[in-house]
Amino acid sequence: MNKIIEQIEKRQALFQKISRNIYLTAIKDGFLTAMPVILFSSIFILLAALPEVFGIVLPGPFTDWLWKIYDYSMGIVGLLVAGTTARCLAGSMNRKMPKGKVINETSVMLAAIVGFLLLAVTKTDGSFFADLMGTKGLLSSFVSAFLTVNIYKFCILKDITIKMPKEVPGSIAQNFRDVFPFSFAVLANAMIDLFSRNILGVPFAESISKLLSPFFEGAESYLGLSIIWLLIPMFWFVGVHGPSVVKPGLSAALYGNTEANLQLFNNGEHPFHALTENFGNFVGELGGTGATFIVPIIFILLMKSKQMKAVGKASIVPVMFAVNEPLLFAAPIILNPYFFIPFTLAPVANVILGKFFIDVLSMNGFMYVLPWATPGPIGTILNTGFQPISIIFTIVLLAVDFAIYYPFCKAYDKVLLKEEAENAKEIQEDVITENIPVTEGGAPVAVQAAPGGTQVARQDNIQEDEEIERNSNDELNILVLCAGAGTSAMLANALTEGAETYNVPITAAAGAYGSHYDIMKDYNAIVLAPQVASYYEDIKSDTDRLGIKLISTKGAQYIKLTRDPKKAIDFILAETRSFD
Secondary structure (H helix, E strand, C coil), rough: CCCHHHHHCCCCHHHHHHHHHHHHHHHHHHHHHHHHHHHHHHHHHHHHHHHHHCCCCCCCCHHHHHHHHHHHHHHHHHHHHHHHHHHHHHHHHHCCCCCCCCCCCHHHHHHHHHHHHHHEEEEEEEEEEHHHHHHCCCCCCHHHHHHHHHHHHHHHCCCCCCCCCCCHHHHHHHHHHCHHHHHHHHHHHHHHHHHHHHCCCCCHHHHHHHHHHHHHHHHHCCHHHHHHHHHHHHHHHHHCCHHHHHHHHHHHHHHHHHHCCCCCCHCCCCCCCCHHHHHHHHHHCCCCCCCCCCCHHHHHCCCCCCHHHHHHHHHHHHHHCCCCCCHHHCCCCCCCHHHHHHHHHHHHHHHHHHHHHHHHHCCCCCCCCCCCCCCCHHHHHHHHCCHHHHHHHHHHHHHHHHHHHHHHHHHHHHHHHHHHHHHHHHHHHHHHHHHCCCCCCECCCCCCCCHHHHHHHHHHHHCCCHHHHHHCCEEEEEEEECCCHHHHHHHHHHHHHHHCCCCCCCCEEEEEECCCCCCCHHHHHEEEEEHHHHHHHHHHHHHHHHEEEEEEECCHHHHHHHHCCHHHHHHHHHHHHHHH
């Protein structure tokens, strides 16, 4: 087992490089930017579809209105993602462009949208056939975005532009500078469209979907699902954010299959697709990467060591909402050989079970896109249309995960119990040597060295608090970043609590890496949670340019800071003071 871990660690740099690839990052960030639209549309699809599950028939005009909102949001998500992906990719490229040469992110977004329309939309009898504007057209969204941004980059680097006299206002001159790259990008997409429709007889969006369908079908097999949800926790185990490596390339299938399942359900057919976004969230990553939903419960109820019980109590609520970093880094699970097998095996067992229930027992495939932080059992029941079998599936899932994790938790618990006993013995010996009285449990009794000693200790604490105030007169705005704004909220909340308790002028906000580009200028310091620490070098050029302090954290360190507001404040003050 240790040899396997060593081999993975040796390739950690390669995995981190893959996770930082600007094209994969652009896809991830493009979806993240469009996520409010996706989640908004899901509210209306739930309102339209779920009442029928319980035999409630809504008025026809009202149902049509709900579906209209869904169609005009999720139904054009391909178009929106083309623009957001192009904008995110242009932002990444701009950070590496020569001084004075910048890709216009607004212009490139518009060009990518036009290019997508050419690749995906068919005009018939004066109207648009928009079936491919939604999730079915996502692959062509990426093609349009990548092609457009690279053409813009080429034109700008080669200075292929319309130059205006210096007297012309900058905003007007910029419009003329963008004419050539915009035109070339749109024409390039138009040529692809022309070839596809005249040679292949179908829109490009349809042809590329057919071309890659065998790959996605393979990914949806038992073997394919197993490989995907083996790699995600395996990367995470050595400190590389697995979803950032594995999921971007599957985004088209994850969201496309979700909508396909919904259409099958509405047509009275069985939604059979297993490879969907929320299937990964609520089954393969039940309770977070590694399928750790059941682990805090095991720690609290069945383990004897103080450490595991404490970790279980501290992490149970975050893990319920798929924020499992407090568990991963505090147990710890990450890089802990005792947990390598269950951490990688449980997700694989979950997705195999999930596909079995869908294929053999006729459980519905997941039909909606709910927030990833929805508790897994609730998300599964909602996503399958409240099928009774989904409740049975959830119970089986938790039972299987319990059976996988329990033996390894028990083995690690024995190790910790032995360590705790040895530490207690050492403390007892030290106490006897110093002639300090102890309680029955072996803990030393606090001895007041002199009258008023307690008051002196309290005075010391007051002085520490006053020192914090004296050393932090300037207001600090702190942005904490993680992958999905869940883990970052924990430290941001600790900083906010500490600022209020100790009257320190610090404000803190949480964000997801990728959505920070437009707001980072408003902050004095940015803190990277451990799951996005590998992006340090990528973001540092931006923070250096803006004069912002960039702070990277490690797993156990980060979790301790989230639990101690005072330490969190001290940490930020020390880091920012050294920056000044």
